[in-house]
Amino acid sequence: MENAPLSHLEQRLIAHLQVIYPTLDNKVLSEKCLATFHLDPATESPQPHKNLWDQSDIMLITYADTLRRKDEAPLETLHQFVKSKLSDCISAVHLLPFFPYSSDDGFSVMDYTTVNPSCGKWDHVANLSKDFKVMGDLVIxxxxxxxxxxENFKAGVHPGADFFYEADPSADLSAVVRPRTSPLLREVQTKNGEKHVWCTFSHDQVDLNFEKPEVLLEFLRIIHLYLEKGIRWFRLDAVAFLWKIPGTNCINLPQTHEMIRLLRLMIEHYAPESVIITETNIPNQENLTYFGNANEAHLIYNFSLPPLLINSLVTGNGSHLKQWLMSMPPAQQGTTYLNFLASHDGIGLRPTEGLLSEWELETLINTMKRFGGKISSRTTPEGEAKPYEINISLWNALSGSAQHGPDQWQFARFLCAAGVMMALEGVPAFYIHSLFGTENDLDRVNNTGHFRSINRHIxxxxDLEHALNTPTHHQKVFQSVTKLTQIRRAQPAFHPNATQYILHMGENLFAFWRQSLDRRQSLFAVYNMTDQxxxxxxxELNLIATDDWTDLVSEQVYEDHLGKVTLMPYQFVWLANKRGRVKSIS
Known part of the structure; x- marks a missing residue:
C-alpha cells in the first residue's frame, strides 16, 4: 500500500524542520510535532496577510502582581481593575511571566506549566482571556x-539531560553578542563530570539547546497548554539569541528565524486568530528582519521609539525621530508594529545605534541620570562595557529638559509622548505604570539590588484608589491618558495599517498624516516638541477644502483652512475631517 500524500501543512512543517535539523528524519519528527500539538495534518491554512487587529486595539503591559489587595489573588485584583476601569480603553493585556521563578522578576522560569501560587491560578488567566485578549510570555x-x-541535567536524567547548551571554555567565543557583562559560561558539576553551560543573561538563566528536537517538542506542549488556557498572543522573549554556533555572533542566526516560522505555522493552524510578537531588543535594521516575508512575527516591538521620542522631548528637537520614521517601511498587511514608550525593562540603547551620535547619546544618558535614572551595561565582543539601557520610570524621564533640568511642563510632556505613540502606525502598548505616572521606585532598587526594579513598583x-480619586498627578495622568485612548480607538485613520506620511514642519514641530484604509478619514497629528x-x-497641511476639520483632542473646529495655529509647550492636535464616535467612560 502506497503512503498517503502529505498534506500542505505537513509539507510546510517538514520544509522548516529540514532547515533546522538537516540530518534527522524530519517526516517522523513532523509527525511527533503534530501529535504533540494535537494538530490534524489536514487542517487548512489560515488566510494570509489578514490583519488580526484594528484601531480599537490597545495593549496593557503588566506583571500579574503589580496591583495587590489583601486576601485576594493578584490576578483577580488585576482582572477586576482592568474590567472596571479600562474596558473602554484597552483590548489586550500582556501578562509578564506569571510562573514560579527564581530571579529576574519572572524571567528565570522554574516551571512553565503552573501559575505562581502567589499570583493566582490558571482559572484566573482563563477568566481574563474571556474579557480581553491575553498575551503570554514564552520565555524560550x-x-x-x-x-x-x-536538576535533571545535572543528574543526567530526562527530561532535561540534554536540554541545555554546553560549550568548550577554550573555544573562541569572542564574537558572541550579549546584553550583559557577566561571564558567558557557567561551570557546573554534573553526574557526568564538569560541564560549562551557556548563559546569555545571567548564571541563573541557562540557555536551552534547540539543537535537540526534544526541546522543541517540550515547547510545543507548553504552547498548546497556553492556547488551551485562552492565551492567543505570544511574546517570544529574547528569541534573537535562540540558536548558537561558536565562532559566530550567536544572534539572529538563520535557524532562529526558521524556528519562529515553524512555531507560527503550528500556532496559527491551531488557532488562526493567534498573534506572535518577537522581543528583539537590537539595532533597528536587524529588528525589522523578524517580520520575515510576513511569515515570522505578526508584530515586532518598535524598540527605537522610546529612546528617540524621549530624546526629542527632552532636547526639543524632533529631527532624529522624524528621520527614523521616514526610513521605516510600511508594514505589510497581516503585520504591524507594537509601539511602546516604557516597559518592565529599561529604555534600550542598542536601537539608537546609527540613529543618535555618541555625543547625543551621552547627553541623553546624563539627562536621565539627572532625573534619577540608572544605567545598565553590556559587554561588547571587544570586552568593553557599554551602556545597554536606561532604567527610569517614564514619568521621571520626562520631568524636564536636557538644557534646563526639571520644569513645570512634566505633565504636558508626558501626555505629548502618549499622544505620539497612540497616533503612529502600529498597535500602542501602555506599561501599567505609564497610566498612573508612577515615579522611580528607588526603595525597590535598594531592596533588590537591580536597576530594573526602579520601574517595577508594586x-x-x-493606595492606588486613593491616588486616582484625589487631586494628584496620578489622577490627572490616568484621566487624561484614558480619555486619549478612547478617542484613538474610534478613529479609522488610526488603524495600525492605515497610511502614514511624515510631514516636514521644522525641528520643533513633529507631524504626520494618517489616512484610513477606506480613505474616508484623514487625520493630521502635529506636536510641539519644545518648552516654548x-x-x-x-x-502647510493638505486640508481638503470641502471638509470641516476638528481637533479631536480639544474639540476645536477650524473653519479657516488658511489660519495660524499656535501650540503651547508640548501641546498637540489631532486634526480630522471626520470624527469616529467615542464611547463614554464607564
Whole structure:
C-alpha cells in the first residue's frame, strides 16, 4: 500500500524542520510535532496577510502582581481593575511571566506549566482571556538553574539531560553578542563530570539547546497548554539569541528565524486568530528582519521609539525621530508594529545605534541620570562595557529638559509622548505604570539590588484608589491618558495599517498624516516638541477644502483652512475631517 500524500501543512512543517535539523528524519519528527500539538495534518491554512487587529486595539503591559489587595489573588485584583476601569480603553493585556521563578522578576522560569501560587491560578488567566485578549510570555531562550529540567541535567536524567547548551571554555567565543557583562559560561558539576553551560543573561538563566528536537517538542506542549488556557498572543522573549554556533555572533542566526516560522505555522493552524510578537531588543535594521516575508512575527516591538521620542522631548528637537520614521517601511498587511514608550525593562540603547551620535547619546544618558535614572551595561565582543539601557520610570524621564533640568511642563510632556505613540502606525502598548505616572521606585532598587526594579513598583490597591480619586498627578495622568485612548480607538485613520506620511514642519514641530484604509478619514497629528510656544499655518497641511476639520483632542473646529495655529509647550492636535464616535467612560 502506497503512503498517503502529505498534506500542505505537513509539507510546510517538514520544509522548516529540514532547515533546522538537516540530518534527522524530519517526516517522523513532523509527525511527533503534530501529535504533540494535537494538530490534524489536514487542517487548512489560515488566510494570509489578514490583519488580526484594528484601531480599537490597545495593549496593557503588566506583571500579574503589580496591583495587590489583601486576601485576594493578584490576578483577580488585576482582572477586576482592568474590567472596571479600562474596558473602554484597552483590548489586550500582556501578562509578564506569571510562573514560579527564581530571579529576574519572572524571567528565570522554574516551571512553565503552573501559575505562581502567589499570583493566582490558571482559572484566573482563563477568566481574563474571556474579557480581553491575553498575551503570554514564552520565555524560550533560557530557563532557571533551579528548574526541574536543570536538576535533571545535572543528574543526567530526562527530561532535561540534554536540554541545555554546553560549550568548550577554550573555544573562541569572542564574537558572541550579549546584553550583559557577566561571564558567558557557567561551570557546573554534573553526574557526568564538569560541564560549562551557556548563559546569555545571567548564571541563573541557562540557555536551552534547540539543537535537540526534544526541546522543541517540550515547547510545543507548553504552547498548546497556553492556547488551551485562552492565551492567543505570544511574546517570544529574547528569541534573537535562540540558536548558537561558536565562532559566530550567536544572534539572529538563520535557524532562529526558521524556528519562529515553524512555531507560527503550528500556532496559527491551531488557532488562526493567534498573534506572535518577537522581543528583539537590537539595532533597528536587524529588528525589522523578524517580520520575515510576513511569515515570522505578526508584530515586532518598535524598540527605537522610546529612546528617540524621549530624546526629542527632552532636547526639543524632533529631527532624529522624524528621520527614523521616514526610513521605516510600511508594514505589510497581516503585520504591524507594537509601539511602546516604557516597559518592565529599561529604555534600550542598542536601537539608537546609527540613529543618535555618541555625543547625543551621552547627553541623553546624563539627562536621565539627572532625573534619577540608572544605567545598565553590556559587554561588547571587544570586552568593553557599554551602556545597554536606561532604567527610569517614564514619568521621571520626562520631568524636564536636557538644557534646563526639571520644569513645570512634566505633565504636558508626558501626555505629548502618549499622544505620539497612540497616533503612529502600529498597535500602542501602555506599561501599567505609564497610566498612573508612577515615579522611580528607588526603595525597590535598594531592596533588590537591580536597576530594573526602579520601574517595577508594586501598588497596594488602597493606595492606588486613593491616588486616582484625589487631586494628584496620578489622577490627572490616568484621566487624561484614558480619555486619549478612547478617542484613538474610534478613529479609522488610526488603524495600525492605515497610511502614514511624515510631514516636514521644522525641528520643533513633529507631524504626520494618517489616512484610513477606506480613505474616508484623514487625520493630521502635529506636536510641539519644545518648552516654548510654536506656530504653524494650516496652509502647510493638505486640508481638503470641502471638509470641516476638528481637533479631536480639544474639540476645536477650524473653519479657516488658511489660519495660524499656535501650540503651547508640548501641546498637540489631532486634526480630522471626520470624527469616529467615542464611547463614554464607564
Amino acid at each position: 531562550n533560557h530557563c532557571s538553574s533551579r528548574s526541574l529540567w536543570f 501598588w497596594d490597591m488602597e 510656544p510654536q506656530s504653524f499655518n494650516l496652509s
